[in-house]
Amino acid sequence: NAGVTQTPKFQVLKTGQSMTLQCAQDMNHEYMSWYRQDPGMGLRLIHYSVGAGITDQGEVPNGYNVSRSTTEDFPLRLLSAAPSQTSVYFCASSYRAGMGYTFGSGTRLTVV
């Protein structure tokens, strides 16, 4: 099993550009979520999904959109990139509520 796969691993964007960070899991996990990690801040929840077709906002959702059309995929869209979105982004999945999460290896995003 591949686990949680995130692409790309690195990305540089110009302010105002849009892009989609991809996340896919092959473990048939119902729960998926996106986090950003900034220096000294730990991880903060952006959006999460409890199943296909169901998404909700986390702690820091502004500037990001998500959709969950399949169980496997949970892409994160940056609508108009800003320097404040420079961060490392992690996708994670869990089989069900109350279980541990499997994390992807992250996408390091720089917005200039």
Add this chain to the structure above:
Amino acid sequence: SQQGEEDPQALSIQEGENATMNCSYKTSINNLQWYRQNSGRGLVHLILIRSNEREKHSGRLRVTLDTSKKSSSLLITASRAADTASYFCATDAFLEGGGADGLTFGKGTHLIIQP
């Protein structure tokens, strides 16, 4: 806002010694989880303790949970150089009706094991 706060922020010990990290949180939880992150890598799930449990072991790891004080500790015994990493606690909030809404992380403890 951050749910958990780890203490200490950084810890440096000699190989073979025990390492203890603490975590405090603010709201009611279903469970508390500990993760390890090696530099530049993703997080790895270490151990999960449910709100009705007080202590749990996994190999060289021992986790305790005190829900009355809203705190947890992670003990790593007989530390090794490979244990050098950042350690995060994360809480899975209690929701009426069940379900989950993602994890809330602390800022982490950076552990350095000196050979």
